Amino acid sequence: MELALSPEDAAFRDEVRAFxxxxxxxxxxxxxxxxxxxxxxxxLWHRILHEKGWIAPLWPKEYGGPGWSITRRFIFExxxxxxxxxxxxxxxxxxxxPVIYTFGNEAQKKKFLPRxxxxxxxxxxxxxxxxxxxxxxxxxxxxxxxxxxxxxxGHKTWTTLAQHADWIFCLVRTDxxxxxxxxxxFLLIDMKSPGVTVRPIITIDGSHEVNDVFLENVRxxxxxxxxxxxxxxTYAKFLLGNERTSMAGIGRSTRYIxxxxxxxxxxxxxxxxxxxxxxxxxxxxxxxxxxxxxxxxRVVAQMARGIDPGPAASLFKIRGTEIFQNITxxxxxxxxxxxxxxxxxxxxxxxxxxxxxHGHTASEKYLNSRKLSIYGGSNEIQRNIIAKAVLGL
Amino acid sequence: xxxxxxxxxxxxxxxxxRLLRDQYDFDARRKIVASEEGFSRKQWKAFAELGLFAAPxxxxxxxxxxGPLSTMIIMQEFGRHLVVEPFVETVVxxxxxxxxxxxxxxxxxxxxxxxxxxxxxxxxxxxxxxxxELANVATTARREGEDYVLSGEKTAxxxxxxxxxxxxxxxxSGHRHDRSGVSLFVVDRRATNLDLQSFKTIDGRRAxxxxxxxxxxxxxxxxxxxxAALEACRDRAIGTLCAEAVGAMGELNSATLExxxxxxxxxxxxxxxxxLQHRMVDMFIAHQEALSLMQHLTLGLSAGDAGVSRLASxxxxxxxxxGRYIADQAVQLHGGMGMTDELxxxxxxxxISSINIQFGDPAYHLLRYAQLDAAA
Numbered sequence: 001m002e003l004a005l006s007p008e009d010a011a012f013r014d015e016v017r018a019f020x021x022x023x024x025x026x027x028x029x030x031x032x033x034x035x036x037x038x039x040x041x042x043x044l045w046h047r048i049l050h051e052k053g054w055i056a057p058l059w060p061k062e063y064g065g066p067g068w069s070i071t072r073r074f075i076f077e078x079x080x081x082x083x084x085x086x087x088x089x090x091x092x093x094x095x096x097x098p099v100i101y102t103f104g105n106e107a108q109k110k111k112f113l114p115r116x117x118x119x120x121x122x123x124x125x126x127x128x129x130x131x132x133x134x135x136x137x138x139x140x141x142x143x144x145x146x147x148x149x150x151x152x153x154g155h156k157t158w159t160t161l162a163q164h165a166d167w168i169f170c171l172v173r174t175d176x177x178x179x180x181x182x183x184x185x186f187l188l189i190d191m192k193s194p195g196v197t198v199r200p201i202i203t204i205d206g207s208h209e210v211n212d213v214f215l216e217n218v219r220x221x222x223x224x225x226x227x228x229x230x231x232x233x234t235y236a237k238f239l240l241g242n243e244r245t246s247m248a249g250i251g252r253s254t255r256y257i258x259x260x261x262x263x264x265x266x267x268x269x270x271x272x273x274x275x276x277x278x279x280x281x282x283x284x285x286x287x288x289x290x291x292x293x294x295x296x297x298r299v300v301a302q303m304a305r306g307i308d309p310g311p312a313a314s315l316f317k318i319r320g321t322e323i324f325q326n327i328t329x330x331x332x333x334x335x336x337x338x339x340x341x342x343x344x345x346x347x348x349x350x351x352x353x354x355x356x357x358h359g360h361t362a363s364e365k366y367l368n369s370r371k372l373s374i375y376g377g378s379n380e381i382q383r384n385i386i387a388k389a390v391l392g393l
Numbered sequence: 394x395x396x397x398x399x400x401x402x403x404x405x406x407x408x409x410x411r412l413l414r415d416q417y418d419f420d421a422r423r424k425i426v427a428s429e430e431g432f433s434r435k436q437w438k439a440f441a442e443l444g445l446f447a448a449p450x451x452x453x454x455x456x457x458x459x460g461p462l463s464t465m466i467i468m469q470e471f472g473r474h475l476v477v478e479p480f481v482e483t484v485v486x487x488x489x490x491x492x493x494x495x496x497x498x499x500x501x502x503x504x505x506x507x508x509x510x511x512x513x514x515x516x517x518x519x520x521x522x523x524x525x526e527l528a529n530v531a532t533t534a535r536r537e538g539e540d541y542v543l544s545g546e547k548t549a550x551x552x553x554x555x556x557x558x559x560x561x562x563x564x565x566s567g568h569r570h571d572r573s574g575v576s577l578f579v580v581d582r583r584a585t586n587l588d589l590q591s592f593k594t595i596d597g598r599r600a601x602x603x604x605x606x607x608x609x610x611x612x613x614x615x616x617x618x619x620x621a622a623l624e625a626c627r628d629r630a631i632g633t634l635c636a637e638a639v640g641a642m643g644e645l646n647s648a649t650l651e652x653x654x655x656x657x658x659x660x661x662x663x664x665x666x667x668x669l670q671h672r673m674v675d676m677f678i679a680h681q682e683a684l685s686l687m688q689h690l691t692l693g694l695s696a697g698d699a700g701v702s703r704l705a706s707x708x709x710x711x712x713x714x715x716g717r718y719i720a721d722q723a724v725q726l727h728g729g730m731g732m733t734d735e736l737x738x739x740x741x742x743x744x745i746s747s748i749n750i751q752f753g754d755p756a757y758h759l760l761r762y763a764q765l766d767a768a769a
Contacts, residue, residue: 261768283763287686287711294685305397315678380671387670391650391677 003297009071016079023048024085032361033086035207039164046088046119055117056093063101064117074300081251092116092123095239096169103227103235126156126170134381137180143172143187152218162198162211165191175230186232188224205367206342248316249324250293256327257286263334263358285326292319311389314382321372332366335359396688406466408443413474419737422475426597432478432555441510446484454492454504461694465636472640475744477598479513479552485633486626487514487560494614494622515556517547517603525753527623528572534563541578542607553601554591556582565616575619578610596747627752628705632694634748635687635708638716641741642680645723648738652727676722679715686711703765706758713755716745
């Protein structure tokens, strides 16, 4: 399904397509890029995009963005996901970057933005805490002013890829007496600071994506405060809005459905009693993707005409994640008995995996994608948002 | 992808909205449904005068050239008002078949009366045991001079009791289930030896069981190639039925939301309960997705896309399931009131149920969608 494109936009699409085909590193085409690549490997594509000037589609031109229209941003997103490229680190490019150029001071912009674009700094997100999941406003990590430093103490968790990170952006409590939302500040912390400890959390798929981050008497220069003290909640909400914009995941779901069809064809004979159920389930999920894609195109076309999409992002987050979870579950079911096996991490250990190649990541994807309905504001929170903002409940 | 409507299309929409708001509220509809004939000739005339019947036809046959987009606009509004008049049967089904397969003489002979609102039509393709297979035809037609004579039985033919003409599928060669050998015929509904038993449908319309005993018919389109014509007709029909369903689903969602905001239990509005909020969010999402898919299908029909028949089946299935979900939940959230004949909610429920049966239910079209997948 395509947007109706002007000749210029169509030429741009062809340019993007050709650029990916010629430049996407072969080294990054591994079974499961999200868990199998080293930090250096993940950054290969980042650096290529940076050199081309395409690393930060969302950013205004003055800060190093390409200055694309909404339509072109969407085309780029569509082409890169369809081609199965690994997106640049979201925490850096789509999350903290826009917060810094929107609310940061000149010195902060100058210091951090170029290093985000080049991939020199790897960022992670210090939002969640053991007692603050969806209810982020209750964060307890404390930052106490001491001269021109803050002394930070607390425990952040579910911190994705913190093991690679140079910096962490944190929500910290600077006014314990204020209402929960009012006493929070947005602080940038160097991961090499004394008192920062990262402890891996291994998830049910066996991978190391998320971590605990402990902060013990970490001294953070006051110049690393974004905006005003106690206004961090505003910046955090702005960031979460950006996080949810591209969660429909049409390209990824479409690729996984094609793979699922190949697996079903190879693994399940037509006289298998479950065959018809797979045929139906695949048709159903394919139609789910088609309807969501049509909705995304409708919203993008409206945005291009200046119509505010409202909380459409919540709809995309809910449906996009439900659909992908469903596809990975079907794929896991389709490989039958081989679904018992799981690769060991890291993959470079090269352990024996039984069954056909196409099934090797089915178990871990199935398990790993359970997270989708939880992170980025759980799907229940997204439903609350739509209920309030759209339905007026 | 979002349809940017032209000024003409916006005008069409607003004039249909105005007419229905002024003359077709739920009470007016109730009276029409309860009337002896079961539909309103006065409304039919008003629709004709507004140009609704001319809208989709090409200029060559006296239409306005609005195509599938115009019927989409009309049917969304008809869906919101539960219009019972046989617009789909007359204009989309019969009108479409006449325009796409009829001879010049047939087009000139029949289409002007459709546009003027002086004749109504129905399409008789279903038979006992045929379920949703267009090729499953046991009714026969044999040549007799210039004409053909038809014998057999057609079943559950919607709008037949109101119709002046029927388009009837009948076998001119081959065996039941054969794809080739089915032909279409124009038959005068008042013809000799045509037996018609009228009954009421769950959604307030009239349908009929039809017996044909050597009834004269006029060949429409090429002999033996009726199934292909019917398939294209079904694709167009699905486009309009999906638009109607989306209109009805939108009304159900508004009604349910309104009710949830005012109905009090346990000292508070029921809309304050999270379990019901999330239910209504899912109803909202289902409607949004159905609307997008329906528009996507309509654009495909307008462009004459190659894969549009598969897409039509996909949309019929997905929107059918979405409609059933919304209708079920709308009744559930209205509680006992949702069960009453008095409230409109149950009538939308019944219309959506009826749409889901016509031209194949969601399960049928899900499998057809899967079977037409080149990659599977």
